[in-house]
Amino acid sequence: MRREHVVGPPTRHHPREARDYEPGRFLKEFPLHTVIREDGTADPDEVVLPDAEALRLYRWMVLNRALDERMITLQRQGRIGFYIGSIGEEATVLGTAAAMDERDWIYPCYREHGAALLRGMPLVTFVCDLFGNGGDAMKGRQMPCHEAWRPGRFTSISSPIATQVSQAMGGAWAAKLKGEEMVAITYFGEGATSAHDFHTGLNFAAVRKIPVVFVCRNNGWAISVPRERQTASETIAQKAIAYGMRGERVDGNDLLAVYAATRRARARAAAGEGPTLLECVTYRIEGHSTSDDPRAYRPAELVEPWKRKDPILRMRRYLSKRGALDEAQDAALRDEVREQIQQALKEAEAFPAKPPIETLFADVYEEPLWQQREQLAEIEAAVAADPRAANPRHSDA
Amino acid sequence: MPTMNIIQAVNDALRIEMRKDPDVVVLGEDVGKFGGVFRATQGLYDEFGADRVIDTPLAEGGIIGTAVGMALYGLKPVPEIQFADFIFPAFDQIVNEVAKYRYRSGGQYACPMVIRTPYGGGIKGGHYHSQSPEAMFIHTAGLKVVVPSNPYDAKGLLISAIRDPDPVLFFEPKRVYRAAKGDVPEGEYAEPLGKAKITRPGNQVTVMAWGSMWHEVDQAAREAAAEGYDCEVIDLRSLQPLDLETIVASVSKTGRAIVVHEAPRTCGFGAEIAALIQERCFLHLEAPVARVTGFDTPFPYTLENEYLPRAPRILKAIREVVAY
Numbered sequence: 003m004r005r006e007h008v009v010g011p012p013t014r015h016h017p018r019e020a021r022d023y024e025p026g027r028f029l030k031e032f033p034l035h036t037v038i039r040e041d042g043t044a045d046p047d048e049v050v051l052p053d054a055e056a057l058r059l060y061r062w063m064v065l066n067r068a069l070d071e072r073m074i075t076l077q078r079q080g081r082i083g084f085y086i087g088s089i090g091e092e093a094t095v096l097g098t099a100a101a102m103d104e105r106d107w108i109y110p111c112y113r114e115h116g117a118a119l120l121r122g123m124p125l126v127t128f129v130c131d132l133f134g135n136g137g138d139a140m141k142g143r144q145m146p147c148h149e150a151w152r153p154g155r156f157t158s159i160s161s162p163i164a165t166q167v168s169q170a171m172g173g174a175w176a177a178k179l180k181g182e183e184m185v186a187i188t189y190f191g192e193g194a195t196s197a198h199d200f201h202t203g204l205n206f207a208a209v210r211k212i213p214v215v216f217v218c219r220n221n222g223w224a225i226s227v228p229r230e231r232q233t234a235s236e237t238i239a240q241k242a243i244a245y246g247m248r249g250e251r252v253d254g255n256d257l258l259a260v261y262a263a264t265r266r267a268r269a270r271a272a273a274g275e276g277p278t279l280l281e282c283v284t285y286r287i288e289g290h291s292t293s294d295d296p297r298a299y300r301p302a303e304l305v306e307p308w309k310r311k312d313p314i315l316r317m318r319r320y321l322s323k324r325g326a327l328d329e330a331q332d333a334a335l336r337d338e339v340r341e342q343i344q345q346a347l348k349e350a351e352a353f354p355a356k357p358p359i360e361t362l363f364a365d366v367y368e369e370p371l372w373q374q375r376e377q378l379a380e381i382e383a384a385v386a387a388d389p390r391a392a393n394p395r396h397s398d399a
Numbered sequence: 400m401p402t403m404n405i406i407q408a409v410n411d412a413l414r415i416e417m418r419k420d421p422d423v424v425v426l427g428e429d430v431g432k433f434g435g436v437f438r439a440t441q442g443l444y445d446e447f448g449a450d451r452v453i454d455t456p457l458a459e460g461g462i463i464g465t466a467v468g469m470a471l472y473g474l475k476p477v478p479e480i481q482f483a484d485f486i487f488p489a490f491d492q493i494v495n496e497v498a499k500y501r502y503r504s505g506g507q508y509a510c511p512m513v514i515r516t517p518y519g520g521g522i523k524g525g526h527y528h529s530q531s532p533e534a535m536f537i538h539t540a541g542l543k544v545v546v547p548s549n550p551y552d553a554k555g556l557l558i559s560a561i562r563d564p565d566p567v568l569f570f571e572p573k574r575v576y577r578a579a580k581g582d583v584p585e586g587e588y589a590e591p592l593g594k595a596k597i598t599r600p601g602n603q604v605t606v607m608a609w610g611s612m613w614h615e616v617d618q619a620a621r622e623a624a625a626e627g628y629d630c631e632v633i634d635l636r637s638l639q640p641l642d643l644e645t646i647v648a649s650v651s652k653t654g655r656a657i658v659v660h661e662a663p664r665t666c667g668f669g670a671e672i673a674a675l676i677q678e679r680c681f682l683h684l685e686a687p688v689a690r691v692t693g694f695d696t697p698f699p700y701t702l703e704n705e706y707l708p709r710a711p712r713i714l715k716a717i718r719e720v721v722a723y
Contacts, residue, residue, distance in 0.1 A: 107472070140505040150504040157471060158504035162495050168461050169496070172468020179424065179450050179474065186468070198488070202461030209456055365506040366540050368564040371593075371640045 028240040032251040034283060037258040040311060042319020050262040053326040059100055059257055060317045060327070063092040065339045066116035067314055069125075070288075072343050073132060077292040082132045086147045088113040090255070090287035093313030094219050095189075096120060097260030098282070102187050102215075102268055107155045109170035109188035112147050113219065117189075121154025125346040136354035141361040164194035167203030167216065171277075174207070174214040185271040187215045187264070193224025193232055195241065204279065208245040213271035215264060216279045219254065221286035226299035242279040254284030255313040258320075285311070359385065359392070403583040405576045408550035409439045409515070412557035413477065415587050417447050420475060423561060426453040427462055427479030436481055437517055437576060459485050463492035463514065467500065470510035475561060483518035483570060484530045497566045498541030513560045517573035518546075519611050519661055520707055526698040531610075531662035536568045537639045537671070543567040544638045545592060548613035550581045552636055555590030563592060572611035579614065593640030597649065601631035604655040604720055607646065607672065609635045612659045612708060619713035628717055638668055646672065647679045654685035655720045659708050664692040686723035689716045 037048045051059070070087030077085045088095050091113060099108060099117035108117055115128055130137035132146040140150060140158075150158035157173075160166065170188030177184035194200050195218060207214050218238045222229050235241060242249025248270065252263040260282055267278035285308035289296040321327035327335075359382060363374040370378070384391040403411065417423045425440055431454035434441030444452040455462050459480055466476035480486045486493070493514065501509040520529035537544050543565050547553040553571065560567040572579075598613070599620050608616040613634045620630040631649050635642065650656045656676050658669035673688040691708045699706050 109468075138505070139507065140503065143505065144503050148503070150507050152504070152507035158500060158508055160495060160499075160503075162491055165464065165492060165496050168464025168492070169468040169471070172465035173472045174468070175465060176469040176472035176474045179469075180472075184472075198458075198460055199464055199492075202456070202458040202464065205456055205458070206461050206465060365502045367543070368501070368509070372643060 026236070028236040032237045032239040032249060032281070034251050034253050035259050035263060036253040036256050037262060038256045038316050038320045040316060042316060042323045044258065044320060048258070048262070050258045050265070053321070053324055056258070056317070057321060057326050059096055059261075060314070060321060061335055061339070062096050062100075062116060062120055063257065063314050063317065064336060065119070065342065066092045066096065068336070068339045069115075069343055072347075074288070074292060076132075082146055084146045084292055085132070086112050086291040087288060088116060090308060090312065091219055091221055091284045092116060093257040093260050093317070094217070094254040094282040094284050097257040098187060098189070098215075098217050098264045098280070101261045101264035102185065105155070105184055106268070107157065107170070107173050107184060107186045109157050109166040109173065109186060110159055111166065111189040111191060111194070111219070112159050112161070114189050115147060115149060118149055118151045118154060118156045121151060121156050123149065123151040123154055123156065125342060126349040127151075129346045129350040130353055133350055133353075133355075135350065136357050137350060138357065141364070142357045164190055164197035164199035164203070166190070167194065167199045168206065170216075171203045171207040171212050171214050174212045174271075175210065178213060183272055185213045185215060185268050187217060187268075189217045189219055191224060192218055192220040192222070192229050192238055193227070194218075195238055196232055204241075204245045204247065204277070207277040208247040211274060211276035213274075214277045215267045215271060216277060217264070218279065218281045219284060220281050221254075221284050223286045223290065223296075223300070225290040225294060226296075237281060239279060239281040245279075247277050247279060249279045249281065251281045251283060254282030255311045255316060257313060257317050284313075400582040400584055402580055403550045403554075404578070404580050405547070405550050405553045405571060406437055406439050408554040408583050409557055409571060410441060410443070411583065412554045412561070413440065413443060414446070416558060416561045417443065417451060419587070422473060423475045423477060424451045424453060424469065425477045425479065426455050426465065428455060428457050428481050430454060430479050435479060437573065439515070439571075440479065459487075459489035460492050463489040463497065466512045466514075467492065467496050467510050470512045471500070471508055476512045477561060478512065478514050480514060480516040482524075482528050483516040483532055484527045486514075486516055486532060490535075493536070493542070493568075494539045498539045501565075502541060509564065511564050511566055513557070513563075513567045513569050515557075515569045515571060517576065518570040519572050519574050520693075520698050520703050521574035521611065523700070523703070525700040529698040529703065531570075531660065531693070533568070533570055533638060534662055534666060534668045534671075537668055541566070543592060543640065544570070545636065546570045546572065546610040546638060547636060548572060548575070548608075548610050548634050549579050550583045552590055552596070552634075554583055555588050556592065556636060558587060559589045559592050562589065567592070570610060574611045575614055590636075592637045593642055595636055595642035595645040596634045597631060597645065598634050599630060599632035601629040601653065603629040603653055604657060604717055605631045605633060605646070605649040605653045606657045606659065606713065606717065607633045607635055608659040609638060610661075612661050615708060615710050616659050616713055619710040619717060622710060622714050623717045626718075628721055630717060643675060643679070646676065650676050650680045651683045654683050655723075656680075656684075657689045657691060657713070657716050657720055659691045659713055661693045661707050663695045664690055665695050667692055686720045689720050691716045
């Protein structure tokens with residue numbers, strides 16, 4: 003039975019979708035803003051950073067890349083259990099973070115360790131987090147790449163997707179209520195735009211003009227699901243329209259474009275003009291994490307064009323065209339970064355392999371309840387009686 | 400000393416803490432000008448303004464996510480979830496974020512807050528306005544769970560909860576929101592978390608409950624007394640931290656225990672209490688620990704009086720446990 007016969011006479015054909023939806027409309031309305039062209043040239047009007055600062059951030063991108071590559075190798079060697087990197091997305095991570103003020107809070111997703119390091123987290127502390135050893139600031143409680151760094155106002159990472167979006171908004175709201183100029187920045191992938199916390203975070207922020215910068219690191223993939231299967235929107239930035247906030251789309255592989263857009267968004271937020279949804283268009287060159295092999299779901303030819311858009315390559319061309327970096331300096335910088343990582347690894351390996359057993363029960367509550375006290379005594383007695391109680395498998399003893 | 404009901408006591412506690420500490424903020428749906436659907440925040444908007452008594456958009460996950468951000472930044476948020484049944488859209492934020500923040504950041508951050516929510520049945524609310532989800536949160540390390548049964552405790556425990564360094568879920572028994580009246584001191588006083596209250600001393604059987612079920616237990620104990628049974632009644636008040644000492648001392652004395660709650664029986668908090676009693680009081684027990692609880696069904700509408708443990712069911716359990 004046709005539906006019209008049940009509900010009454012057929013209504014006029016709905017012309018709305020055909021009339022209002024023009025393919026390509028939002029791609030035009032939210033143009034991809036780029037400063038550095040692929041050949042490394044840039045519009046002189048858009049030089050957004052002094053060369054020394056651009057060079058400093060270039061070095062951070064190189065460190066971020068070298069760190070990711072080294073840690074992925076470490077995972078393959080079985081020395082760390084897991085890694086989740088940001089290869090190809092360094093300009094997005096560092097350009098956004100560098101554009102914020104020191105007093106601003108960062109609410110990360112899980113690919114922004116470059117931002118934590120930029121905010122002063124010692125490299126050795128980050129490496130200890132990957133080992134979960136006695137030097138880990140998280141006391142071995144989180145899987146690798148779930149770091150937190152309070153001195154840098156870099157909050158704690160959660161595996162559930164998008165939870166940080168509403169939290170960042172709440173933090174910025176608190177600062178606003180206290181009359182303090184703090185703008186929160188929060189990161190998420192395009193997959194997170196499907197999650198309810200994305201919606202509530204943006205909606206609350208727009209309604210209350212909360213000073214927050216929402217950064218979507220649109221890297222094309224949510225594990226194995228491509229962007230097209232995540233959202234039917236042509237752009238992520240256009241989602242801002244529905245919430246009543248500003249949206250911008252920027253080339254996420256262009257550090258200067260990302261920096262400039264974030265700086266604008268921060269300035270608007272600090273001026274009381276409310277939040278911005280910033281879409282950084284980039285690409286996830288590697289798998290989602292070391293636990294997946296992208297060859298199972300992604301043809302290699304999709305990746306190739308993005309390798310030519312590499313943010314580090316582009317920045318190097320830019321700096322060299324401006325005479326701020328020559329080949330010898332670049333090679334020296336890369337050696338220096340590798341040495342820095344090697345040194346951090348060495349220092350991290352000097353820590354005890356595990357945090358002390360009592361840390362298992364600390365920080366659940368400010369003071370342990372009787373349950374935690376009793377359970378600590380239980381595991382201590384068990385290990386004292388038979389050390390196998392603290393081993394991964396009986397056969398290891 | 401003024402007489403108050405639970406709603407008035409909650410309101411009084413919020414006002415006292417907001418006056419004392421400018422970082423205390425209330426947020427939720429309809430909590431502002433309207434004063435909350437149960438009127439628990441009535442008048443606070445007029446006194447403290449829209450920046451401290453915040454009407455949020457309608458999204459529980461967003462309310463708790465906001466509160467996490469606020470707490471990390473140094474405010475003391477007291478979010479209200481309009482009915483405990485609507486806490487589930489915020490379940491991830493509470494269980495994965497609020498509860499774990501201190502632990503997962505190695506103690507670098509904490510997000511203390513008090514999540515207030517009316518819970519329980521008996522108000523013709525059907526299953527979306529009647530649930531008792533306390534066990535789900537007690538099961539989550541990092542959260543404290545408090546359930547007052549009367550106005551005096553509601554005020555004193557809420558003040559303690561707001562001052563507590565850990566996140567607290569504060570379940571308010573809405574069935575007796577207005578029916579439970581009592582003397583409540585003016586001004587501030589704090590009832591400690593983690594302390595149960597023996598509301599009726601006795602020697603023959605220990606009957607434990609919290610929230611609105613305490614009223615059913617009290618009635619059953621009075622009826623039992625008329626039949627010659629000598630019940631000791633404990634209002635647990637604070638389920639996490641739990642006053643194990645009081646439970647163990649009482650059951651060791653009486654040799655018999657009954658736990659009453661209106662949440663479903665399977666994996667309800669009564670199961671945990673029964674296990675604790677078995678571990679700690681086994682040699683004192685004269686009878687198996689009994690549970691009088693809601694049933695393992697969604698909360699019903701028409702048959703809610705059959706579902707809820709009423710005094711007659713509790714009285715029957717008292718007779719059976721003593722006769723065992």
